[in-house]
Amino acid sequence: MRGRRTEREALERLVAEARNARSGVLVVRGEAGIGKTALLAHAREAASGFRTLHATGVEAEIEFAFAGLHQLCAPLLDRLDTLPEPQQIALGVALGRRTGDRPDPFLVGLATLSLLAEVSGERPLLCLVDDAQWLDVVSLQTLAFVARRLHAEPLALVFGLRDPAPGSDAGRLLAGLPELRLESLADDDARALLTAAVREPLDDGVRDGILAEARGNPLALLELGRYAGPTELAGGFGLPGALNVPDGIQESFRRRTAALPAATQLLLVVAAAEPVGDAALLLRAADHLGLGPQDAEPAQAAGLLAIDSRVRFTHPLARSAVYRAATPADRRRAHGAIAAVTDARTDPDRSTWHQSRSVLGTDDAIAAELQLSADRARARGGHAAAAAFLERSAELTSEPGLRARRSLDAARAKHQAGASDAALHLLAAATGGPLDALHHARAELLRAQLMFHTTRGNDVPAMLLDAAKLLGPLDAALSRETYLHALKAAMLAGPLACGHGVAEVAAAAGAAPAPSTPPRPLDLLLDGLVAYFLQGYAESVPKLRRAVESFAAQAPAAEDGELRWEWLASHTAMALWDDTTIRALADRYVRLARETGALMTLPFALNLSAVVLTHTGELARVADLVDESDVIARATGAAPIPHGRLLLAAWRGHEDEAATLHRMSVDDATRRGEGTALTIADYALAVLSNGLGRYDAALAAAERVRESGEMVHAGMALPELVEAAVRAGRPAPAPAAAAAAAALERLDAQARATGAPWALGLAARSRALISTGPAAEELYREAIERLGGGRTVPHLARAHLVYGEWLRREGRRQDAREQLRTAHTLLSDIGADGFASRAAGELRAMGEHPRKRSAQPFDALTPQELRIARLVASGATSKEVAAQLFLSARTIDAHLRNIFRKLNITSRRQLKDMRLA
Numbered sequence: 001m002r003g004r005r006t007e008r009e010a011l012e013r014l015v016a017e018a019r020n021a022r023s024g025v026l027v028v029r030g031e032a033g034i035g036k037t038a039l040l041a042h043a044r045e046a047a048s049g050f051r052t053l054h055a056t057g058v059e060a061e062i063e064f065a066f067a068g069l070h071q072l073c074a075p076l077l078d079r080l081d082t083l084p085e086p087q088q089i090a091l092g093v094a095l096g097r098r099t100g101d102r103p104d105p106f107l108v109g110l111a112t113l114s115l116l117a118e119v120s121g122e123r124p125l126l127c128l129v130d131d132a133q134w135l136d137v138v139s140l141q142t143l144a145f146v147a148r149r150l151h152a153e154p155l156a157l158v159f160g161l162r163d164p165a166p167g168s169d170a171g172r173l174l175a176g177l178p179e180l181r182l183e184s185l186a187d188d189d190a191r192a193l194l195t196a197a198v199r200e201p202l203d204d205g206v207r208d209g210i211l212a213e214a215r216g217n218p219l220a221l222l223e224l225g226r227y228a229g230p231t232e233l234a235g236g237f238g239l240p241g242a243l244n245v246p247d248g249i250q251e252s253f254r255r256r257t258a259a260l261p262a263a264t265q266l267l268l269v270v271a272a273a274e275p276v277g278d279a280a281l282l283l284r285a286a287d288h289l290g291l292g293p294q295d296a297e298p299a300q301a302a303g304l305l306a307i308d309s310r311v312r313f314t315h316p317l318a319r320s321a322v323y324r325a326a327t328p329a330d331r332r333r334a335h336g337a338i339a340a341v342t343d344a345r346t347d348p349d350r351s352t353w354h355q356s357r358s359v360l361g362t363d364d365a366i367a368a369e370l371q372l373s374a375d376r377a378r379a380r381g382g383h384a385a386a387a388a389f390l391e392r393s394a395e396l397t398s399e400p401g402l403r404a405r406r407s408l409d410a411a412r413a414k415h416q417a418g419a420s421d422a423a424l425h426l427l428a429a430a431t432g433g434p435l436d437a438l439h440h441a442r443a444e445l446l447r448a449q450l451m452f453h454t455t456r457g458n459d460v461p462a463m464l465l466d467a468a469k470l471l472g473p474l475d476a477a478l479s480r481e482t483y484l485h486a487l488k489a490a491m492l493a494g495p496l497a498c499g500h501g502v503a504e505v506a507a508a509a510g511a512a513p514a515p516s517t518p519p520r521p522l523d524l525l526l527d528g529l530v531a532y533f534l535q536g537y538a539e540s541v542p543k544l545r546r547a548v549e550s551f552a553a554q555a556p557a558a559e560d561g562e563l564r565w566e567w568l569a570s571h572t573a574m575a576l577w578d579d580t581t582i583r584a585l586a587d588r589y590v591r592l593a594r595e596t597g598a599l600m601t602l603p604f605a606l607n608l609s610a611v612v613l614t615h616t617g618e619l620a621r622v623a624d625l626v627d628e629s630d631v632i633a634r635a636t637g638a639a640p641i642p643h644g645r646l647l648l649a650a651w652r653g654h655e656d657e658a659a660t661l662h663r664m665s666v667d668d669a670t671r672r673g674e675g676t677a678l679t680i681a682d683y684a685l686a687v688l689s690n691g692l693g694r695y696d697a698a699l700a701a702a703e704r705v706r707e708s709g710e711m712v713h714a715g716m717a718l719p720e721l722v723e724a725a726v727r728a729g730r731p732a733p734a735p736a737a738a739a740a741a742a743a744l745e746r747l748d749a750q751a752r753a754t755g756a757p758w759a760l761g762l763a764a765r766s767r768a769l770i771s772t773g774p775a776a777e778e779l780y781r782e783a784i785e786r787l788g789g790g791r792t793v794p795h796l797a798r799a800h801l802v803y804g805e806w807l808r809r810e811g812r813r814q815d816a817r818e819q820l821r822t823a824h825t826l827l828s829d830i831g832a833d834g835f836a837s838r839a840a841g842e843l844r845a846m847g848e849h850p851r852k853r854s855a856q857p858f859d860a861l862t863p864q865e866l867r868i869a870r871l872v873a874s875g876a877t878s879k880e881v882a883a884q885l886f887l888s889a890r891t892i893d894a895h896l897r898n899i900f901r902k903l904n905i906t907s908r909r910q911l912k913d914m915r916l917a
Helices: 002-019 037-048 069-080 085-094 107-118 138-147 188-196 204-214 218-227 228-232 245-258 261-273 279-286 293-301 316-324 328-341 348-357 365-377 383-395 400-416 422-432 435-456 460-471 476-498 502-508 521-535 538-553 560-575 579-595 602-614 618-638 643-652 657-671 675-692 695-708 713-727 734-754 755-770 773-788 793-809 814-829 833-845 863-873 877-883 889-903 910-912
Strands: 024-030 051-056 125-130 154-162 178-179 305-307 311-313
Touching: 002 024, 002 125, 002 154, 002 178, 002 188, 024 037, 024 085, 037 125, 051 069, 069 085, 069 107, 069 125, 069 138, 107 125, 107 138, 107 154, 107 204, 107 618, 107 877, 107 889, 138 154, 138 643, 154 521, 188 204, 188 218, 204 261, 228 643, 245 261, 245 279, 245 316, 245 328, 261 279, 261 293, 261 316, 261 328, 279 293, 293 305, 311 316, 328 348, 348 365, 348 383, 365 383, 365 400, 383 422, 400 422, 400 435, 400 460, 435 460, 435 476, 460 476, 460 502, 476 502, 476 560, 476 643, 476 675, 502 521, 521 538, 538 560, 538 579, 538 734, 560 602, 579 602, 602 618, 602 643, 602 793, 618 643, 618 863, 643 657, 643 675, 643 833, 657 675, 675 695, 675 713, 695 713, 695 734, 713 755, 734 755, 755 773, 755 793, 773 793, 793 833, 814 833, 814 877, 863 877, 863 889, 863 910, 877 889, 889 910
Parallel strands: 024 154, 024 178, 051 125, 125 154
Antiparallel strands: 305 311
């Protein structure tokens, strides 16, 4: 038909690309019945010579973790042993092939990618995923992850997605992938299809009514045409009004089903309730109900069902229509029969789930079994599945108090799965029941955590404080954790806090229950932060250092909930100017976020690491980290976190990019009431402006950061403020001089209290800027010596820069050239182009033409290629690089071929000999 020719050609091109080892991904979107399934079938026909894998999302299966992935990969499981052992284990646990700790979702994604790439190396591979809106979340996350990392494999991945996708995260997770949106058929095509489907003469009024009702939807045209019987076709048939197309189609399927024998209808309900499509299991369940294979024949003759090695409905809407039209009693009978013939030893969760759906009223024994299923689902990384089991467990519980507690557990699981609205609904059910004091307090804690997760709102600290006070006499350990969470929320809210500022929260936290013996790292951190906000920096340093050392020495438990303290511990280490510990903690934060599969946490960990690496001058790695963070954020549907990218743009002197990111950060932070994000944005603006020599703007931004009182960046901004104030007019105006003196006094106090070389070096550099004569020179040399012994290369380079600027103004041109050349080389090498340009300008003022960075062969590489080249140059294999970058080894090899061509080399050994920036 003309109306689908373009779409068919698009799929044929995709298949052709895959045949030529150029991977392709396509999301075929459209309303129910618009032709997605037919187009996927056409892709299968066009892919001659391909191996085809198929998975179909089923609404009843949406809560089973990795069910969709199992459908797709089951035929390939004999190839698991070709994967690296960590990937074998992760995918084996996820698919229930082996027992083990909950797998890292990213490792599952990488294992899936590696498995598909391995199989496609033997024969081109076509993966068709229909009704993606009904896939379970973790399968969808995994396949979206794979889709975004296909590059050079002979593999095509096609999703069929109902648009809109009700009740699922599919639209969000697949957003940004190439799309083919199916529109309604044109009038001529719709009329032609209806004429072909209905061979009897159609009354013009009936024809026009069907066309109007179907609105160009192909399946609606076929089903409504079939629905109109011979009598109606000859007369003025009145179609049911006020039905949208999906409802109309389902009504048609329901009517076709109602015309079948009662035994066939019941067998169809069993088939609809058993989404795996196991023909042997269906027949066993049918036998349990006294039905036989002959009872399936009318359904097959009616074009509703196909049974061979698998059980398939002719259209996904048929399954949904059958299940929804069935009486509650028939649904229970169907689920009961499936439970009876499912082996509870090999598949206990599915057996328990079907048992739970066969129950009318309550059943405490099954409710208890569902809790065990929830525990197993959590162990496999399926928070959504765990939440479904717990929610049903609560529904089947007879005792009101236990039902309320189980509802609370289900709400917590929904929160962990990222389903905040569902969690709030279950939380309301829990608090509507008879909770004891402890569980009531935990419910209030969950309410605050949900608010923190969804809004980071400035009213969250007060909610957390209330929960912490309730927990105090009931659960001292959890109370202290909640006080620490309240402090963290107040710190994030900063100057935008509503009613409960950080000092007020710290005062309340001072009344927290005594810690356990020995105290946990988070207990030490709570005490240290309370001291910081109530007693001041110098008095708190010993406690804060003890807390940071405790965190560094003791890794958190392998539960993603524990990672929330890693950010706070890392933040505290930065406040202590401890460049060694902050690097170790930041690296560990990223590693643990990966290992525990904390998808919502990893972008924050990557951005924290990026911020740390800006201070060590590893700007190329910073770019890698923020790129990865953005990819993950897109894959999980989260908003990108701009902090790392903004600081990178600031140090590189990219004014337009930094200005755009600053504006976005400020707007977003103001909307969410997150003051800390404002201070980070203004700190980046101060760095950018100092690098570009715009000292008035740098001074204004740095003063805003200092006035915020934020724990880390208010200190980091002090040397920026001093430099900007000294340079903002010569001689500096009195207000600027006073601001510089006040900032220096505070910076000196911090440096003396912590004794960290980083802080002492910046304090010496800043004091040198407001000093004269021999005292200034001595301070500049002290700054270079102290900063030269640490990791903070950009700050060392800037010490050489301001020393060289001072020497030039003192008339010591030869000495100035030496310092400015050193500054220019260091800053150019790390890519801090704004400050490098400042050094170059000083050298040109003395008649010297600073060396321009000579063009390098690797300048022709893309950022991804450069990243791969650096890893390969370090000795990593393709599989090791693939594991780190979440790509397939085949993709890495394809990138390497491009890298070798661009660099005019032929081996990895030659890469090692090149100095890659």
